[in-house]
Every structure is written in C-alpha cells, then in structure tokens.
Amino acid sequence: MATLLRMPEPAAGATSAVVSEWPIAENSPYSVNAAIVVIETEKASIEIEAESDGVLLKRLVAAGTEVDVGAPIALLGAPGERPENVEALLAELGATAPPAPPATSSAQPAAPPAPSAAASPAQPAAALNGQAAPVTEEPPAESTSARVFASPLARRLARQGGLAIDQIAGTGPGGRILRRDVEEALARASRPAPTPTPAPVTATPSGEYEDIPHSRIRRAIATRLVASKQTTPHFYVRGTARAEQLLAVRAQLNQPGSPKISVNDLVVKAVARAHRLVPEMNTIWTPDAVRRFTHVDVAVAVATDTGLVTPVLRAVDTMPITAVAETTRRHAESARTGRLRQNDLEGGTVSVTNLGMYGTEEFTAIINPPHSSILSVGAARTEPVVENGTVVAGTTIRFVLSVDHRPIDGTVAARWMAEFLALIENPVRILA
Structure with missing residues (x-):
C-alpha cells in the first residue's frame, strides 16, 4: 500500500x-x-x-x-x-504531485520580456496536507534555447548575489544547480581579480576583503557556541601528564597487522574510564534535574571542510580500544563526506577535542551543549621535568577540562582530573 x-x-x-x-x-x-x-x-x-x-x-x-x-x-x-x-x-x-515543467516549442520561441520587467518570484505550490508546501521552480528571467534547472533556494541565492543563474555550473542530478554551486560561484566572484602587471605587491591596499558565505553548519556552530558561553557558567581545570608510557603502549598496540591506535583513541578511552571512576562527571544539566547516565558516551571533535562536528561514540566504557579506534575512524570518514546520521550527533556528556597534531601546547574549548564538559588535548612535547629531584628531559601532554558549573562542582572536576592524569601515566589501566 x-x-x-x-x-x-x-x-x-x-x-x-x-x-x-x-x-x-x-x-x-x-x-x-x-x-x-x-x-x-x-x-x-x-x-x-x-x-x-x-x-x-x-x-x-x-x-x-x-x-x-x-x-x-x-x-x-x-x-x-x-x-x-x-x-x-x-x-x-492528501498530497499533490509537483507541477510538470512547462513545455517548450521550437516553432514558436517565447517572446523576450520587456526591458523594464524584473524577474518574477517563484509561485508557491498548493499546500500539502495542511503543511506549507515547497515552492516550485521559478521561470527563467530571460528566454533561452534550453531550460536551466536549479533549486528555488539556489535561484534565490543567485538573485540576491547578483549572479545570472544560467552562468553557474550545476553539480546536482542532471546538471541541476544546487545551493552549494551558487555559494561556490559567489565565493569565486568575490575574490579580487588578478593584477594585470607582474610587479610585486609590497602591501595590501586598505579595504580589500573576501566574503565567504556562511554554511548552515557554520551558522549552527556560531549559534550554539555563543549560547553556550552566554548560558553555561564555565570553569577550567588544567593538568599535565608524563606521556612516555602512553606512547610506549601505543607502539606495542600498533604491531604489524594490528588495527592502528592513535593517541587520541587512548585519551578517549581514558576519559570514559575516568567518568566511571568519578560518576558525578557523567551528568548533564536539565531544567528539572541533574541527569546521570549509566554508560559513558563520548563525543569526538572532527574537522570538516564546512566546520567542526562532534559524532558520539556510545558506551565507550565497555568498548575495547580497537573498537574505539575503528568507530572513531568510521565517524570521521562519515563526517568528512557528509554522511553522518542525526543519531550520530546526539547524546553524550563529554567531548574530546585535540589540536596536538598541529603542535598546539595548550588551549581551552567551549562546552558543546548539552554536554557538561569538554577536554582539550595538547601536543606531546619534550621539555624539562623534575624526576627524583633531578631535572631531566621528559615527554608531557597538557590537558584543559572546561566544565559546566551547574551540575558539577570544582572539587568533582579536580578529582576527575587527578584520576584521568593517573590513567594517562599508567595506560595499562586504560585497557583493563
């Protein structure tokens, strides 16, 4: 049926x-x-x-x-x-079929519009089952030998940006022009033209700039993080751990033929273990209660071309380290190809964001609602450390935990950081 x-x-x-x-x-x-x-x-x-x-x-x-x-x-x-x-x-x-595109006749081409006539806006389709229906495609602003297929959203963006829709290459099915095609065309059009002479430019003239249109993901990131800073009382706990044993365990795990384990995979597993040791951290704030979870779901920040997304790993506290690595890789690939499901982005109490691969020593991150904390991971660095009263060269990693003060007190976060650092310095406990 x-x-x-x-x-x-x-x-x-x-x-x-x-x-x-x-x-x-x-x-x-x-x-x-x-x-x-x-x-x-x-x-x-x-x-x-x-x-x-x-x-x-x-x-x-x-x-x-x-x-x-x-x-x-x-x-x-x-x-x-x-x-x-x-x-x-x-x-x-209770629905209607979309209207068929108007037929074109080779014998009698359409008369061109009057010079003063403006492009008419798209006309709304009939309401579908009580819901506001999507609009149909608007007719081309000028007569052409072949119809230009473009989504209404793409046409509107092109019109607002002053672009001719028939001058944009479409990447959709059958060459259909989509939103992303218009955004790319707008970005290209906003770039300054190359200088006609080969003379080197010693200074950038004042006032030159390039506008890059906001993507839906970038707008969402801005909205959520502004709301987080405005409504969530952040406090921060910092810690530094010796990383020699962590790197040695990773090297042992990455034997030929074994699934590749990253430092970040071990950190994610350590976060879940620390949440089990300090269950008060495995909570989020709701309007009526502090909600505490049985299993530890951890979000991992993944950078994509359109912005940062945080897919969630489920029940990390019960997963073997190989499963953590494989699930993280699968989520990262889905994020970069735009194939994450909504369920992949929901849930969790804590996020992990790592800029260590860029050489960043230490940074603080904004909590991703509704999570109650986010752990920032710096680079593994060789620096002077005190060992048995003697200054020696050691490998360390700096961590910063951003915490929501509504469900979590400072003493709870401090206990968590102590447990977490102990796990990093004794990584066999992470795998137990």
Whole structure:
C-alpha cells in the first residue's frame, strides 16, 4: 500500500531541512535500510533510510528545496507496486504531485520580456496536507534555447548575489544547480581579480576583503557556541601528564597487522574510564534535574571542510580500544563526506577535542551543549621535568577540562582530573 514519506524532524526543535539528494530514481525499488533521500541540516547531511523494502513511486520535491518538517516529500509503494494513476493516489492521501515543467516549442520561441520587467518570484505550490508546501521552480528571467534547472533556494541565492543563474555550473542530478554551486560561484566572484602587471605587491591596499558565505553548519556552530558561553557558567581545570608510557603502549598496540591506535583513541578511552571512576562527571544539566547516565558516551571533535562536528561514540566504557579506534575512524570518514546520521550527533556528556597534531601546547574549548564538559588535548612535547629531584628531559601532554558549573562542582572536576592524569601515566589501566 502506498504511503507518503514526510520530512522528518532531524533534531529537537527543527522546523525545516533541505532535500539535498535523491539517491534512488523514481519507480525504482529499494531495500530495507537503503538511503531513500539525503537531507541537509545545520549540523550535517543525513541519510533517511527505508524502514522496509519498497519502491519510490514519486518525488514530490526537487533536490535543493527547503521543506517544512512533516510536509510530504515522496510517495512510496510496496515492493512491485505500480499504480495506474499516481496523481489520483496522491490526492487520496492528501498530497499533490509537483507541477510538470512547462513545455517548450521550437516553432514558436517565447517572446523576450520587456526591458523594464524584473524577474518574477517563484509561485508557491498548493499546500500539502495542511503543511506549507515547497515552492516550485521559478521561470527563467530571460528566454533561452534550453531550460536551466536549479533549486528555488539556489535561484534565490543567485538573485540576491547578483549572479545570472544560467552562468553557474550545476553539480546536482542532471546538471541541476544546487545551493552549494551558487555559494561556490559567489565565493569565486568575490575574490579580487588578478593584477594585470607582474610587479610585486609590497602591501595590501586598505579595504580589500573576501566574503565567504556562511554554511548552515557554520551558522549552527556560531549559534550554539555563543549560547553556550552566554548560558553555561564555565570553569577550567588544567593538568599535565608524563606521556612516555602512553606512547610506549601505543607502539606495542600498533604491531604489524594490528588495527592502528592513535593517541587520541587512548585519551578517549581514558576519559570514559575516568567518568566511571568519578560518576558525578557523567551528568548533564536539565531544567528539572541533574541527569546521570549509566554508560559513558563520548563525543569526538572532527574537522570538516564546512566546520567542526562532534559524532558520539556510545558506551565507550565497555568498548575495547580497537573498537574505539575503528568507530572513531568510521565517524570521521562519515563526517568528512557528509554522511553522518542525526543519531550520530546526539547524546553524550563529554567531548574530546585535540589540536596536538598541529603542535598546539595548550588551549581551552567551549562546552558543546548539552554536554557538561569538554577536554582539550595538547601536543606531546619534550621539555624539562623534575624526576627524583633531578631535572631531566621528559615527554608531557597538557590537558584543559572546561566544565559546566551547574551540575558539577570544582572539587568533582579536580578529582576527575587527578584520576584521568593517573590513567594517562599508567595506560595499562586504560585497557583493563
């Protein structure tokens, strides 16, 4: 029996999302857990998977369209289902099919618009089942021999940026112009033109700059972190640990043929172990209570081209170190290719962010709500240390724990840091 696929709520409080890609063609079958559609939120691209086998009978919105949560986006059928009248079936379900593109005639080309006429805005489609429907594609502003296919969002961005939509190369299905294509074109257009002479420039003229349009992820990062600093009372606990044994254990684990373990994998496992030793840290603040969790879920910061995301590793306290390494690698790859699921970004009480690979000695990070803490990891460095009253060369790592003072007191964070540093300096306990 045919059903409507509606835009899911990708995150609590979300009101809309963008249909980014349709991996499955119309009238094509799919299997359970196959990705039917890819949607884009402020955090990431999310694959919406099929709950059972079926066939995609009709797409109700085009790629690149922003759609309200709950609005129909596709008509799905049972395996082998081929309805004779899709439009009648949609009407029966309370939805409508998208209007067909206007036919073009080679015998009578369209007359060009009057010089003073402005491009008319896109007209809204009929409401879908009580929800505000996505708008249809607007007609081209000038007559062309071939129609330019572009999402309404891409057209609006191009118009606002003063770009001709037919001058932008599309990367969507069938050459369709998507939001990212317009953003790249705007970025290229905003770059200063090369100087016509080969004379070296000794100083940058005052006032030259380049505007890089905000991505949805970058806007979300800004909003969340500003809110975190404004509403979360941060305090910071710093600690330094000797790292020789940690590096030696890592070298032993990374024998030929074994899964590669990073220093960060061991740190993540140590964080989970320390949370079990100090369970008061494994909490978050809610309006009505301090919520304490049974298992330790740890978020790991991953840098992508569009911004920082923090996929969550589940029950790290029960995972072997090889599973921590493999799950982290899988999440990092999904983050960089835009294939994280919304569930991958939710939950957890603590984040780990590591800038040690860039040689950063020490830094403080902003807590990622609703987490109650975030651990900043610096570089392993050789520096003078005191050992049995003698100054010797030692390898150390500096850590800074940013803590939400609402659910966690300073003494609790201090106890946690002491346990954590002891684990780093005695890494066999991390693997126990």
